[in-house]
Amino acid sequence: MRRVVITGIGIYSCIGQSADEVSNSLRSGRSGIGIEEMRIAYGYRSPLTGILPQPQLRGVLDRRQRVRLPQEGEYAYISTKQAFEDAGMDEQYRRDNEIGVFFGNDSSAKAVIESHETVVREKDTTLLGASSLFQSMTSTVTMNLSTIFSLRGVNITVSAACASGSHSVGLAATFIRQGMQDIVVCGGAQEVNHLSMVSFDGLGAFSLRTDNPQGASRPFDASRDGLVPSGGSATLILEEYEHAKRRGAKIYAEVLGYGFSSNGGKISEPSVEGASLAMKRAIADAALSASDIGYVNAHATSTRLGDATEALAIKQVFGRDSVPVTSTKSMTGHECWMSGASEVLYSILMMKGGFIAPNINFEKPDSDTEGLNIVSRPTDKKMEVCLSNAFGFGGTNSALVLKNL
């Protein structure tokens, strides 16, 4: 079977806007969470969010490229530019070689709502201009990346709620394994603004720990009270192993296994069976056993039911008090559509750096999360193989097994 390796990475997140910055944050357990005051005035229950700088692309991209990017597209442009530079694939290389793109994204709410507000105010759709449509479609990220970076291979947005980014990696790997593509860009992007998270806030899913924003996201901890929304973009360049070797590429890791499942249950309820099936499939796909996994990057978002369900699933697959587990969402918040890809990237940085990023804010488990080997302090550890989970509304589950190379 054709092997799939990762030869380029790029990241724009609330814990750093380069791989080095993010690696330092992960190593030291630095939170990127803060408060956006205007969410209170807008009517949010919780103003907690990942805090990211606004990208400045004037002078970087020409006008036509720039104005068609919504916020998550700007993030994705930056992380993808970093990843191509990291992989040594310049404009000429991209024109000479067919490159595909699968990218996770499941909303472009700010662009849609702002267009609506313009039409309500002006009563004239022609005053929306030419960019509104391209910013508003869920496929905005892939349509913009393929245009800006001259990509000519498979070109598909993956919309699978909070597992979008993870499935994009799995699908990209599958296309390469099957011999359909040699190089595929994948990742996930998530807008960070008060318009995009309003209905999620309305579900009552967000932490209300506003007196201590950096302590608000506390996956698996007994006192967790909800997730903290966040976002940005993560990009991974996947490449067929022999192809990467032939061109002398730097290789970070191998995508060994991809597992997926659907709960087939209620729309917002996680499932032990669904989560464990995705993990078991990923491990089997990698031709490994659970005991070969040296670290689990959990999906755990800091919600009561979600973390409890994943904890039970991890114990079912790996046994009690076994594999080290952390949720990097304790630092980043829940990067939603981006998270399944960014957490693959975070896991790679840990494997390359020989450390486990701490599950900050974990003080003690409850009856569901007890029995997990949760690492709450920065820990030096050499890891050869890790597993990254991502689960989403509608019961979509994805797990990826990665090997350090």
Next chain:
Amino acid sequence: MTREEVKNTVNGFLVEDLEIEENKLREDALLKEDVGIDSLDFVDIVVLVEEKFGIKIKAEEMAGVKTLGAFYDYVESRLEVSGK
């Protein structure tokens, strides 16, 4: 508004908002071939004209407008029709 004022305002948004190089803005310049304006740019120009002049123009009406000078004339005529 005089034709010169129309010209200055149009050139202003072509340079500032559409980021077109100033040396391309000649009266006889063809909008597509010389200035480099494409069909989607015309959609944005409708918005800019409304914003800068307070009048609504239609992209389809601009089909017959080939040069930059003709575009100044077109905007000027629309301003006259609207009493501005």
